[in-house]
Amino acid sequence: MTPNPCILIVEDDKKMIRVYATNLETEGYRVFEASSGQDAIEEVRTRNPDVVLLDLGLPDVDGLSLVPQIRSHTTAPIIVVSAREQEADKVKALDAGANDYLTKPFSVPELLARIRVGMRSRTHVGDTASTVVAFGHYTFDLEGRRLSRGKRPVHLSPTEFNLLATLARHADEIVTTNALLKEAWGSAYRLRGGYVRVYMHSLRRKIEDDPTRPKYLVNENGLGYRLRTSG
Amino acid sequence: MLVVTLTIEGLVNARKSHWLARGTGRLLASLAIVSAVTVVGIVGLGEHDDTNVALLYLFAIAAVSVWLGYLPSVLAALASALCLDYFFLPPYGSLALAGGREALTFAGMFATAVFISTLNERLRKQALAARASERRVVSLYRLARELAETASLDELCMRATAEVEVAGNLVACLLIRRGETFSHAVRSGGVVAIETEDLGAANWASTHLTPAGLGTGSCPGATACYVPLVASRGCVGVLSLRPRQRQEGTDPRPSSLVISMAQHIALAVERVLLSGEKQSAQIEVESERIRSAVLSSVSHDLRAPLAVIGAASSTLVEHGDRLPEPARAEMGRIINQEARRLNDLLKSLFDVTRLQSGRFRVSRQWESLEEIVGGVLRLIDERTAGHVLRANVPTDVPLLQVDATLIEQVLLNLVDNAFKHGRTDRAVEIDVGLRGGVAIISVVDHGRGIAPDEIGKVFEKFYRSAQAASGGLGLGLTIARGIVEAHGGRMWAKQTPGGGLTVQFQLPLSAAPPRLSRIERAAGISNQRSV
Numbered sequence: 171m172t173p174n175p176c177i178l179i180v181e182d183d184k185k186m187i188r189v190y191a192t193n194l195e196t197e198g199y200r201v202f203e204a205s206s207g208q209d210a211i212e213e214v215r216t217r218n219p220d221v222v223l224l225d226l227g228l229p230d231v232d233g234l235s236l237v238p239q240i241r242s243h244t245t246a247p248i249i250v251v252s253a254r255e256q257e258a259d260k261v262k263a264l265d266a267g268a269n270d271y272l273t274k275p276f277s278v279p280e281l282l283a284r285i286r287v288g289m290r291s292r293t294h295v296g297d298t299a300s301t302v303v304a305f306g307h308y309t310f311d312l313e314g315r316r317l318s319r320g321k322r323p324v325h326l327s328p329t330e331f332n333l334l335a336t337l338a339r340h341a342d343e344i345v346t347t348n349a350l351l352k353e354a355w356g357s358a359y360r361l362r363g364g365y366v367r368v369y370m371h372s373l374r375r376k377i378e379d380d381p382t383r384p385k386y387l388v389n390e391n392g393l394g395y396r397l398r399t400s401g
Numbered sequence: 402m403l404v405v406t407l408t409i410e411g412l413v414n415a416r417k418s419h420w421l422a423r424g425t426g427r428l429l430a431s432l433a434i435v436s437a438v439t440v441v442g443i444v445g446l447g448e449h450d451d452t453n454v455a456l457l458y459l460f461a462i463a464a465v466s467v468w469l470g471y472l473p474s475v476l477a478a479l480a481s482a483l484c485l486d487y488f489f490l491p492p493y494g495s496l497a498l499a500g501g502r503e504a505l506t507f508a509g510m511f512a513t514a515v516f517i518s519t520l521n522e523r524l525r526k527q528a529l530a531a532r533a534s535e536r537r538v539v540s541l542y543r544l545a546r547e548l549a550e551t552a553s554l555d556e557l558c559m560r561a562t563a564e565v566e567v568a569g570n571l572v573a574c575l576l577i578r579r580g581e582t583f584s585h586a587v588r589s590g591g592v593v594a595i596e597t598e599d600l601g602a603a604n605w606a607s608t609h610l611t612p613a614g615l616g617t618g619s620c621p622g623a624t625a626c627y628v629p630l631v632a633s634r635g636c637v638g639v640l641s642l643r644p645r646q647r648q649e650g651t652d653p654r655p656s657s658l659v660i661s662m663a664q665h666i667a668l669a670v671e672r673v674l675l676s677g678e679k680q681s682a683q684i685e686v687e688s689e690r691i692r693s694a695v696l697s698s699v700s701h702d703l704r705a706p707l708a709v710i711g712a713a714s715s716t717l718v719e720h721g722d723r724l725p726e727p728a729r730a731e732m733g734r735i736i737n738q739e740a741r742r743l744n745d746l747l748k749s750l751f752d753v754t755r756l757q758s759g760r761f762r763v764s765r766q767w768e769s770l771e772e773i774v775g776g777v778l779r780l781i782d783e784r785t786a787g788h789v790l791r792a793n794v795p796t797d798v799p800l801l802q803v804d805a806t807l808i809e810q811v812l813l814n815l816v817d818n819a820f821k822h823g824r825t826d827r828a829v830e831i832d833v834g835l836r837g838g839v840a841i842i843s844v845v846d847h848g849r850g851i852a853p854d855e856i857g858k859v860f861e862k863f864y865r866s867a868q869a870a871s872g873g874l875g876l877g878l879t880i881a882r883g884i885v886e887a888h889g890g891r892m893w894a895k896q897t898p899g900g901g902l903t904v905q906f907q908l909p910l911s912a913a914p915p916r917l918s919r920i921e922r923a924a925g926i927s928n929q930r931s932v
Contacts (some may be wrong), residue, residue, distance in 0.1 A: 258764075275744055364767025364800050364915035373767055377798070380791045382775045385784075389772040390807050 175289060176200040178219035180210040180236070181251070182229050190223065194279050199285075214243045221288045224258050224268070226252040234259050234266065241267040241290030247288030251276075261393055264346045271344065271393070287342040303338040305386050306401040308377065310338050329354065330373045333366070337387070338396035345395035370395065409457075424472070431465045431473035431508035435480040443488060451489045455510045458485060462514040463521070463811045469523035478514030482507055535659050540568040544662050548669035557673055559665045565640065568657045574625075577604055577670065578636055599623040599641070607636040607892040616654040626655055630667035635873040702874055703746055712738070750874045752810070753862065756883040763807060763887050767915055770833055770840065776805075777812040777831070788820045789828040798833055800914040801840060807884045808908075814846065814877035815904050819846035822902060839890070839907040847901040856894050878904070890915040
């Protein structure tokens, strides 16, 4: 029997840690805590957590600078938690290697959902067999470069395919606009977010029933996109 | 030879000094007139009609004194008396007088002539004085009017210097004093740099409150005369007066008219400075008043959800074990709801503070309205039950250069407001349309609407409609409008036909947004590379 998944909470508010821990322990996770940047690195090294929950507003160190440091020690998904005034930091954290984000105040179900997605993407890492991603009625075969709705194929332009493939490789995780541009177009197209929006528009028109209420190609305002495969 | 030299010298002198040329000319003219009268007397009246000749002389002298002035007329009187004596009084051809009657005629005519000249001279002086004082009154009146009409300091200084230049025929410049130094200088053409050349003289004038510089006892080497502008609270500045051309012999001291003008200007400058100070003091008082009103209103609004949270959580802590499960769940739900409400209130306060302090950073990107509206629909669906929101975004709406997070905030605020005031059985609609260079976004509700006279007020800070049911801070629409204006757009409200409120805003469309066709090639190239 494998031990319960382990979660490291990096947060300086002890009460908030109590609330997280109560919920996560009820769900069967093992919880470790760190209340400073230094503790965080130490805990990452010794505990080898499955998910890191990182609050960007730490007292001793800029949370943003912790992201690459933690990343250098572990491949575990990093979920950054930020207050509302740190919108810009979120994008930077994601581009620096964080996998997802939560904005305070958030609900417990939201937290648990993000952790589940993180855990799942971790099990997928290196799993070359999973080149087929299913969402709704759609099946997306990355190897065969095919998208089909039920039995019917859906035609995609090469760029549309690249975009969808990038999102599918990170299914249910947020992919920043910059990361999309880098993976789908090549790094020369950085900072040209308009292109992503234009192609998303046409992609949504092909995939979504109601493009203004997208079920699968979800835009996270100001941050990037998420391909939702469930719920 | 000597005569020629004298004449040439005279001409040169005449050219040098206008006044002298005019004076000599007048004296010569008066002698010419007397000669003419003598000739007329000899030819026309004969040698014995001394009485009529004397009258003729008197008339000529009167005319000379009117036209040519005092000195020429006195010269004419003297010349006439001599001519009368020589040509018309016996013994003829001699300056000697024959007897008492001749002496009386000679003396009477000379005295009368001088008397007429003196009278005329006095009259002319009075006329000149009247004209000068009229000019002075007109100048001062014009200055006073110009000064009264202007409220801004620099414009006032520009107009004042222009008036001084006209009145004094010189180049004027105003140095405004703030505290211990001159803050800036103004000419009739506008604000100029302070010249450091004569700063010593200007400082002397402003500290000693007496004119200094050119033509005065202190710092006479300066290129201009500096007249301090002394008002009730001391020196407000210095008026610099520079002659148009440096001339020998002219008086560089400021005329009394210019001094009077300086006094007027001093008072006007002080008035403008004082009104500026008063205004900022008033603004300070006003903003302090608003701040305290806001604080009391806000603290009430913030305390309400806190009170609910406190009561519900203490219920759980004190009686949790005795409460039936549904009641416990109810308490938990209430705490959750009120915490959210508190968060929303704080967020809008935070937004409005940022908007007001100008710290609202708009980071524009090419964004799709469809996505922004989609984000709003998702958030609303997640958190609002019982209300329906519909959206209509045409597929041909181009990308806009906006801050998506902020525009989403605008729409969320508008939709929240529509839900608060709308009816639950009628959907709230978001409509996007294009009209000549702008995108127009409308949020339409079919609720009770608001009174026509309230429509202009809905965007005011902390304004809450009289019919408003649920508590917000009355900041939602203020924030929304602030954000739209920061994007160079505008926002307005109107009645929805059939009842309800429609809030619309427009955002400018940018030139050449990215389109599918334009970038297809670029995409193709990178595609080949990556495949």
